Amino acid sequence: MTKNKSLLILSILIICITILGLPLDMMPPDAALYASIAKTMHLNNDFINLYSLGTDWLDKPHLPFWLTALSFKIFGVSNFAYKLPGVLVFFLGVWATYKFTKENYNKETAVIAAIILATSLHSVISNFDVRAEPYLTGFIMASLYWFYKYIQQKKISDLLLASLFCAFAVMTKGIFAIIPLVAALGGHFIITKSWKELFNPMWLVALGFITLFIVPELYTLYVQFDAHPEKIVFGETNVSGIKFFLWDSQFGRFFNTGPIKGHGDVFFFIHTILWAFLPWSILFYIASFLKIKRNSKKVNTNEEFYTLFGTLATILVFSLSKFQLAHYTNIVFPFMAVLTADFIVSLKSKYQNLLKTYSITQYILIGISIVAVIALSIVMKPEFNFWILPIFILCIIALYLVVKNQQEKTKRILYFSAISFCFLYGFMLTHFYPTLFKYQGGVHAARYINNHDFKSISMLTNNSHNFGFEFYCNKPINRITIEELSNSKNSVLYANEKDLELLTKKNTSFEILKEFDYYRITKLKGKFINKNSREKTLGKKYLIQLN
Incomplete structure (x- = not known):
């Protein structure tokens, strides 16, 4: 019962942290840009054309704007209404991560994976500075979960749902959103030699479903751009919205041949994950290395490899791309959370020799989170915000329940890590960002x-x-x-x-x-x-x- 209370308080703490971020102002340029486009869509009752600063806008697909504009219709135009759809989709991803992990591992690993995903630094940041990433995190993980369900049960309804969420991901970011899914499924089938699954003709059916589901996106792009070759976009006329969606916005950026160009560093995501996935980043690297090592000589076909291939292939592709932003890593956070959770649970049996490494690593990070709050308070001198008190009280209650329960060492340190970083997030959302938002x-x-x-x-x-x-x-x-x-x-x-x-x-x-x-x-x-x-x-x- 006490174990359940510890998890319950931590869950309440995570929800409170999320709620704290909903009314906060958005950070220009990206979040405010997307919000203004959705606001224009809502005010004009025009769900086809995308406008920014009064001109035609061609960059991201429509789905997040449709969901946000609908939220504006229901709740009115506000920070809360803008962020709510993205946050709900993110927690769909947390649920899908739990379900996928439970069916491939066990309930204990599933709970830990959900905690890791929900308490990762950039997950929390992206849930208050909402862009495309919360949507992608939820849609991609939900799609993988239902593709996995289809593989197990061969129900057409599971294939339909998987294809639908895959299409949602494509209508959020573009064709490259499929990369984690293709890599996850293809990598798993190839390494486990599941040739029957790899060449299952039903994947063509899934492709057909996905194509059908993205027709609304193709239609709106045709109406706004392809049907109006006289429009000036990117300084040119005869710009095809459909071509941009299917090629220039994705492959054009990857090869740096599209109208929007970037500059990349092949090691960008390697060091970005170190801070973006805190406090679990070092454990993720260890977990990935060990999973590769133990299967290097002989593959254990009883293991799942969806998460490993989905993560590594996506990071590799993005690393080779010229477009690299920290929040791009979020889309594979669910996969990374599963790998990390599996490693933590395995510390009790397979990797007892790494318990000390685990303990030292996490206690150092816990210390850093506490020092960060103290240091920022001294340097910034923020005005006191009352809302930090409920967060502090929940953290104390959660710590008390964990200590009282005297859980095994791995679980205790896991909870300590999550709770300490939740307090850091609470400070960021009540003191750090509100202080900076004055400017x-x-x-x-x-x-x-x-x-x-x-x-x-x-x-x-x-x-x-x-x-x-x-x-x-x-x-x-x-x-x-x-x-x-x-x-x-x-x-x-x-x-x-x-x-x-x-x-x-x-x-x-x-x-x-x-x-x-x-x-x-x-x-x-x-x-x-x-x-x-x-x-x-x-x-x-x-x-x-x-x-």
Whole structure:
């Protein structure tokens, strides 16, 4: 009973951490960009065309925007409504991870895998800074689970569900979302010599289902872009939305031949996982190495290899790509959680010689999490936030139940790790990010406008990122060129420092109504985090009245 209480309190703690992130402001550019696109879709009742800053937008597929716009219809436009669909899909992924692990291992390993996935650093960050990753995490893991169910039971309903969630993943990020699934299934069949499964003609049926399910995406892209070759996209006409979706946005980026280009480092994801998957990253590397080692001479066909191949192949492909962002790793976090959970449970039997390594590693990370809270409190000097107290109390209760229960060493350290990092996350969501969010100039400028009776709001049509301002501003925004300023007298213009320099050069008469401190939160530096040196790092955003 006490064991169940420990798990119950930890589950409540994880849910509370997630809830804390829902009302927090979004971090421009990406999250605010996606939110503003969904807001436009909701306000226009147009679920076909994607617009950003008043122009056609071609980059990501529609599904997250459809779900978000629907959430806006139900709950109104807010931070909460934007984040809720992604968070729910993520916890679908946690559930699917539990179910998959339980059927391939046992209940104990399944519970640990679910805990690891839900308490990984970048899982928590992505659940409050929602982009495509929570959706991908949930859809890909749900798809793998039902593909596995189909392999075991050969029920067409399981194949249908697996294909549906696979299609959802494709309509979230594109064709490359299939990579973890193809690698997981193909790798497992090949290494276990399951040739009958590998060449099962039903995979063609699954491909047909997936193609059928992505028809809505293909249709919307055709209507917005292919049917309008005169539209200027990426500086060109005759741009095919369907071709971009099927090739340029994925293979074009991989080979760096598409309209959006990037620069990659082949070792990027190796060191990114070290922090993104905390506090489980080192254990993941050990678990992967041991699984490969014990099957290097003779493969144990009773083991599952879906998670190993799904993880390694995805990381390899992304490492070779020129497009590399930390949150890309999230999509294989469920696979990584299963591998890590299996290793932790195996410490009691197969790998007792690694118990000391496990203990030292995790206690060091627990210490780092505590030191991080103390150090950040000293350096940042944040205002006290009451909501840290319920998190602290839940952590104390959870620790007390774990100690009282005197669980075996591996389980006890697992809980200590999860609880200590949950407290770190609680601090981040109640003190760290709220302190830094004071410097999101566009967000505060929009709220200033919402509280004042300005008749006309304008914004220059330049390449500046104004997504936060666009999403949080409740009034219509006129997008004007520099040449149209003379026709916009008495309008309130949202501007940055470069805009002001341009206006001055053009001898445009204006009055500064309000200025706002600005820093790009997604690119943190020590000088900005340090309260004593923060002032020197700040830029400015302005609301000006055109005369």
